[in-house]
Amino acid sequence: MADLETSRSNTKDILRDHARRLFAERGYEGVSMRDIAGSVGVQQSAIYNHFASKQHLLVDLMVDHMEDLIRSMRAAVDFRATPREQLESFVRFHVNYQLDNPDALFIAYMELRSLEPEGRETVVVLRDEYELALRGILDAGDAAGEFEVTNPAVVARCILAMMTGVTVWYKETGPLGREAVVDVFAETILRSVGCSSATAEC
């Protein structure tokens, strides 16, 4: 229980951190308010001083995450570069972000079903915005003749699914270094759009 209170962490942030980890581990329905409170080391009723309900807590986590994800992605990808460079930046950013924030991304993609309509709407809009950025890169590469993608919409989703699944099996302590994993993803995905880094074509 209980973090040593590093720097300026108030109860609300600590609650967020523990809730995020627990939701990712056992799922929204599998975690009780008592679990969250117990993990932090407070009473269950204390949570309601910071979040109106369990549902609001989930929405708060998901929206905060999606907004940060989109902001970070925009900072990491230079949209004036060539499609090939954009795609590689996007992939390297996403896999790294995923490995830094495995729980947040996992929740955002898995717990949509646990959201009540109004919250779901908000999150879906943000998720579509992110997906559309990748799709835009594929479209541009296709139009420029750099990529060969039969169907950008489908391929975009394939690529996201592939990358989002990484946290299910990757262990930081495993035989494979993080940089190596990122490289494999970058190469595999560039290849999948007909644009290998080893090829002279690009």
Next chain:
Amino acid sequence: MADLETSRSNTKDILRDHARRLFAERGYEGVSMRDIAGSVGVQQSAIYNHFASKQHLLVDLMVDHMEDLIRSMRAAVDFRATPREQLESFVRFHVNYQLDNPDALFIAYMELRSLEPEGRETVVVLRDEYELALRGILDAGDAAGEFEVTNPAVVARCILAMMTGVTVWYKETGPLGREAVVDVFAETILRSVGCSSATAEC
């Protein structure tokens, strides 16, 4: 509720069908025995005439599914063919199977966390067996010089994650036909291992 009893469907099978759908929709923790019973149209206590507990019901669903998946995969892939042909068969089989049985596969990959240790062990062994079949194809193709895969273990998981995600977004009623989706997957994945169907290389 209640199916009209098509052909020879007994209560146990009907329970399985409804439980599978509900688990996939709302998650194991999000579904109560009363939900399942209510969906079928019987009392909750009737379930215990067929399954010892909710946990046993989940294990039953997952093991049955994994065994059928492996059996069907072995029947669909000709392991005497070339690695390229094997991979294409595997991908086409998996995507089709996924679209035929979206709930079962989704549960098998998502609800591992809801399994108690003994059941999880059984399912993980089966899942590894399936994954290993794909990895074997990649290894063979790599050794034969047909594929270029930096790391077969990682790429195998990437491919599975990509394919397993299809049910999240694919709608049978959407603009894209099922055959078209399968084609996109086959082409994208063959490309990702450096072996495009359009290329003379293979």
Next chain:
DNA sequence: GTGTCCGATGAACACTCGTTCACGGGGGCG
């Protein structure tokens, strides 16, 4: 016809769920 057994019932068990509320302590501001 009689006996057996499978399977469904509905009430009940002890427990956990999300949420509410009256209460109190302690720090900041007038």
Next chain:
DNA sequence: CGCCCCCGTGAACGAGTGTTCATCGGACAC
């Protein structure tokens, strides 16, 4: 000092959880 207002407590609420059990109808074997 006196006031208020965060923010925490602990007990309680009604509802829902998985599971058990005595009971009973009806199909099948002899």
